[in-house]
Amino acid sequence: MAQFVIHHHHAADDCGVVFSAFRGFDSPLRRTDALASCPCGGHEIWWSVRAEDEAAALGLLPHYVAVRATATRVEHVRIP
Numbered sequence: 001m002a003q004f005v006i007h008h009h010h011a012a013d014d015c016g017v018v019f020s021a022f023r024g025f026d027s028p029l030r031r032t033d034a035l036a037s038c039p040c041g042g043h044e045i046w047w048s049v050r051a052e053d054e055a056a057a058l059g060l061l062p063h064y065v066a067v068r069a070t071a072t073r074v075e076h077v078r079i080p
Helices: 012-021 054-058
Strands: 001-008 044-051 067-073
Touching: 001 054, 044 054, 044 067, 054 067
Parallel strands: none
Antiparallel strands: 001 044, 001 067
């Protein structure tokens, strides 16, 4: 399994819709912590996930959230 960072961006008016989209959606991301700038006015959310590929990573999100997100494959590197 590869590691991905999922990045989602939405408008301030869509915060409620984004969080409500997870209700009734079966995902291991439900009821977990994510990094989000919503409380700070940025309206972006980031998740670090493991998945087979980009499509599988985005498949962890409800459709409304996934179509407004990108999944980037990442690896840990040591910074000298």
